[in-house]
Amino acid sequence: MTERFDLVVAGGGPSGSAAAWQAAQTGAKVVVLDKAVFPRDKPCGDGLTARAVSYLQKMGLAHEVSQFHRVNKVTVFSPSQWELSFPKRPGMPDHGHTVSRTELDTLLLKHAESAGAVVRQGCEVAGPELDERGRVIGVVLKSGEKVFGDAVIAADGAYSPIKRALKLDSEYNGYSAIAIRSEMDANRPDSDSLDIYLKLAFQGDQLPGYGWVFPMGGGRFNIGLGYVNSYKNWQSINATQFLGEFLRTLPAEWELPPIEELKKNKSVRAWRLPMGFTAWPPWRPGVLFTGDSLGAGKPASGAGISKALESGLAAGECAIAALENGGPDDFTNYAQRMEAAWGREYKRGRYFHKLLGYPQLANAGIKLIDNARFRDAMLKALYKKAQGPQHRY
Ligand SMILES: Cc1cc2nc3c(=O)[nH]c(=O)nc-3n(C[C@H](O)[C@H](O)[C@H](O)COP(=O)(O)OP(=O)(O)OC[C@H]3O[C@@H](n4cnc5c(N)ncnc54)[C@H](O)[C@@H]3O)c2cc1C
Numbered sequence: 086m087t088e089r090f091d092l093v094v095a096g097g098g099p100s101g102s103a104a105a106w107q108a109a110q111t112g113a114k115v116v117v118l119d120k121a122v123f124p125r126d127k128p129c130g131d132g133l134t135a136r137a138v139s140y141l142q143k144m145g146l147a148h149e150v151s152q153f154h155r156v157n158k159v160t161v162f163s164p165s166q167w168e169l170s171f172p173k174r175p176g177m178p179d180h181g182h183t184v185s186r187t188e189l190d191t192l193l194l195k196h197a198e199s200a201g202a203v204v205r206q207g208c209e210v211a212g213p214e215l216d217e218r219g220r221v222i223g224v225v226l227k228s229g230e231k232v233f234g235d236a237v238i239a240a241d242g243a244y245s246p247i248k249r250a251l252k253l254d255s256e257y258n259g260y261s262a263i264a265i266r267s268e269m270d271a272n273r274p275d276s277d278s279l280d281i282y283l284k285l286a287f288q289g290d291q292l293p294g295y296g297w298v299f300p301m302g303g304g305r306f307n308i309g310l311g312y313v314n315s316y317k318n319w320q321s322i323n324a325t326q327f328l329g330e331f332l333r334t335l336p337a338e339w340e341l342p343p344i345e346e347l348k349k350n351k352s353v354r355a356w357r358l359p360m361g362f363t364a365w366p367p368w369r370p371g372v373l374f375t376g377d378s379l380g381a382g383k384p385a386s387g388a389g390i391s392k393a394l395e396s397g398l399a400a401g402e403c404a405i406a407a408l409e410n411g412g413p414d415d416f417t418n419y420a421q422r423m424e425a426a427w428g429r430e431y432k433r434g435r436y437f438h439k440l441l442g443y444p445q446l447a448n449a450g451i452k453l454i455d456n457a458r459f460r461d462a463m464l465k466a467l468y469k470k471a472q473g474p475q476h477r478y
Contacts, residue, residue: 090116092404093234094202095210095224095247098127099390100376100397101240102193106144107401109200113408116232117202118224120209123194127186128354129390130266131307132156132279132299137391139177140398149192153182154302160278163455168278172468181279183299183307185268189390210241212250213372220414221251221371236404236413237372240397243357245378248364253374255365257431259314260380260438262294262387265324265355266309267347268301272340276300283451285310285331287322291448293385293441296331308332308341311358311387315442324355360384361435367423368416373400379423384434385441396423 094105097119105117133141133153141150157180159169171179198204209227216222223233224247239247243261282296294312301307310331312319329344347353363380367373375381376393383392403419441447453459 087231087233090114090203090232090234091408092116092236092238092401093118093224093232094238094240096240096242096245096376096378097121097123097194097197097204097206098190098240098242098376098393099193100378100381100393100400101238102190102197103140103144103394103397104238104240104375104401104404105197105202106193106200107398108405109197109202111405112201113405115197115202116234117194117197117204118208118210118226118232119194119204119206120227122206124187124191126354127190128264128266128356129186129307130264130297130299130309131183131185131189131268131301132297132388132390133182133184133189134388134391135171135174135177135179135181137388137394138180138182140391140394142178144196144394144398146192146196150182153184154275154300155277156181156183156279156300157277158279160280161283161454162280163283163451165455165457167457167460169464183279183301185301210246213237213239213247219370221247221369235408236416238375238397238400238404239372239378240375240393240400241378243359243377245374247372248374248378251369251372253364253369255363255380257362257365257380257435260359260361260363260384260435262311262313262358262360262382263319263322263324263355264309264311264358264387265328265353266307267328267344267353268305268307269342269347269352270304271306272338273336275302275304282310282331282334283454285312287316287318287327290316290318290444291451292316292444293438293447298335308335313360313385313438313441315439316444317442325353328353358382358387358389360387360389361431361438362423362427366417366420367396367400368419370414373404373416373419375400381427384431384438392427395426399423399426
C-alpha cells in the first residue's frame, strides 16, 4: 500500500529542512525527499547573516552555530575601504558566521529528522502529481514511484522541477543573479570580516554585483562573485574566467591559486540565484514554494539562507494550519505572511535590480557610496531603521 503523508517536502536544503522541522513539531507526518546524498555541497558564499543566525538559534541550534567561524563586521571596498558593524537589532545577534554548506545543510536535515520527519536521500523528484482538478496531491519520483501528501512544499531550489512542471507564471519572474565561488587557502591571517568588493567591471561596464572574500577559519577562504541579470550583456560573461580575473585583483601576497588549479579540484561552481519572489503568489492549490524555488533571495544583495529559513518555517507552519482549517486548496495565509515580511522591501528591491542593470547608474551609485559624507548619512538611516520592529519568528 502507498504510504501517505500530511506533508511532502521536496528538497532538503535550508528551506526544506526548516519547513519539515517546523511541521514535524506539531506531530504532523512529514517526509523530506532530496535527490542528493548528504553531506552534499551547494555553491554558496557560506555567509550567515545575523538574521540567519537568529533563525538557527530559534530552531534550537544555538550551540552548534556558536561553533561556526564568527564574523563581526563587513568591510567594503568601493574602492575606498570602510567598515560596517552588524546593527544591534531587537532579538537578533550582533554578529554573523560562516560555515560550509556541506556542514550546515547536513546539520539542518538531521535536525528535521530528529523532530520526527522521515528523510529519504538519493530520491529525485521528477514533478508534481496532480488530481483531475489540477491540484497537487503529491510528487512523482524519477524512479516512477509516487509519494502522496495532503500538501507539498516545493523546496527544490533555483531550478525547481515542481515549479517548471506547473509552468508557474509570476509577474515578478525573471529577477535573478548568477553567482560563482571557490574555496581555497590564502597566505593571510584569519579574519572576522566579510569583505565585499563593489568594483566589478566587464568590458568597461560597471556590473550590478560584487565580489566577496569570506573567511572560513583555519586559513580557508570562500572567494566568489555574483551579478544580477538586469545587465544587458550578462549572458556574455564567462563566470569562471571572470572569477579568475577577480582573484588576480586581490593582494599577490595572499598567494591565491590560479583559477585553472581551482577548476581541477572542482571547487569552482556557479549557480543561479532567483530573487524578488519569482513565484508569486507563493502557492498553488496543494503546494507552497519556499527559498530559491519561491525566489526568496533578497533582490540585489542575494542573501538567501536567512530567507530560505524564514520562508521554510513560515510554509511549514502555514501548511499545517491550513490543513487543520479545512484543506490544502488555499494557502493564502502563507502569501499574507510573506507579503507582510518582505512585500514592500522586495518591491523596492525589484526596482533597484532593474536600475542597477544600467552601467552608468551602477557606476553613479558606487561613486555615491564611495563618498564618505553620503555614506555616513545613508548608514545612519539604515541603522535607525534596523532598530525598528522585526518580523515575527
Ligand atoms: C554562489 C552563491 C553564493 C551564495 N552566497 C550566499 C551567502 O553567502 N549567504 C546567503 O545567505 N546566501 C547565499 N546564496 C544564496 C543561497 O545559497 C540560497 O538562497 C539558498 O541555498 C536557498 O536554499 P533552498 O533550501 O531554497 O535551496 P537549496 O539550498 O538549493 O536546496 C535545494 C535542495 O533541493 C534538492 N533538489 C533539487 N532538485 C531536486 C529534485 N528534483 N528532487 C529532490 N531534491 C531536489 C537539492 O539537492 C537541494 O538539497 C548564494 C548563492 C550562490 C549561488
